[in-house]
Amino acid sequence: MHSNRSTMRRFSLGAVAGAGALILLTACGGSGDAMAGHEGMSSSVPAATATATATASASTSASFNDADVMFAQMMIPHHEQAVEMAELATTRAADPEIKELASKIKAAQDPESQTMKGWLTAWGKPMPSGGMGHDMPGIMSEADMKQLEGAKGAAFDKQFAELMIAHHNGAIEMARTEQSQGANAEAKALAKVIESAQQSEIAQMQKILDRL
Known part of the structure; x- marks a missing residue:
């Protein structure tokens, strides 16, 4: 029984730690999205799309x-x-x-x-x-x-x-x-x-x- 309680305790702690990590990652991701949204407020084009468009434009210009x-x-x-x-x-x-x-x-x-x-x-x-x-x-x-x-x-x-x-x-x-x-x-x-x-x-x- 002692062994089972110990195992359950470790599992519980691991789950809490995993949840904490998930929360932390979510918080970081949310911050990044918010920052991306803030930087792109002047344009409705997503950052990735804008970058791809700029790259394509530069490529065309260079051709x-x-x-x-x-x-x-x-x-x-x-x-x-x-x-x-x-x-x-x-x-x-x-x-x-x-x-x-x-x-x-x-x-x-x-x-x-x-x-x-x-x-x-x-x-x-x-x-x-x-x-x-x-x-x-x-x-x-x-x-x-x-x-x-x-x-x-x-x-x-x-x-x-x-x-x-x-x-x-x-x-x-x-x-x-x-x-x-x-x-x-x-x-x-x-x-x-x-x-x-x-x-x-x-x-x-x-x-x-x-x-x-």
């Missing part, structure tokens, strides 16, 4: 190759020249459709340039330097730009349309190269948008030339 970098480094100055040409139209163009198209080009290409600059920063790659633009498809020479700056009215409208068609064709060529050789999903998607939008604008400018 790029040399073609993606070249696309951004070349398209940025290409876009900037198109915006410069479009700005000339505000004071020199006579045709309302040319003015409207120029405004549309600037509104689309300015933000696209900023997006591509953001990619280069995220990828740790240099921004395009001043001399990078001369070998790009469709880029205007300094002589072309000076001639466009010196034109006004109907003469400007015709030169603008002819030069911008050539400029757009160059951008389309680079966009197609990116779509076939790039690795970054966002860069390839933008290249597709550029190709589609500029093909449409070329068709519009060709119609304008036909009636000028």
Whole structure:
């Protein structure tokens, strides 16, 4: 009997100790949950999900190759020249459709340039330097730009349309190269948008030339 009482006493003490440990663990777990809840009060996304999303985002951002970098480094100055040409139209163009198209080009290409600059920063790659633009498809020479700056009215409208068609064709060529050789999903998607939008604008400018 003494032996049985001793055994029961040890069992009872063990159960109490186990319960105490369980309570302690529960208390710790509750504290951790409360802290996690406190830290995540500003967001409805669970911490684990947020971490996974951030990791996936970082992975996507890091997924790029040399073609993606070249696309951004070349398209940025290409876009900037198109915006410069479009700005000339505000004071020199006579045709309302040319003015409207120029405004549309600037509104689309300015933000696209900023997006591509953001990619280069995220990828740790240099921004395009001043001399990078001369070998790009469709880029205007300094002589072309000076001639466009010196034109006004109907003469400007015709030169603008002819030069911008050539400029757009160059951008389309680079966009197609990116779509076939790039690795970054966002860069390839933008290249597709550029190709589609500029093909449409070329068709519009060709119609304008036909009636000028």
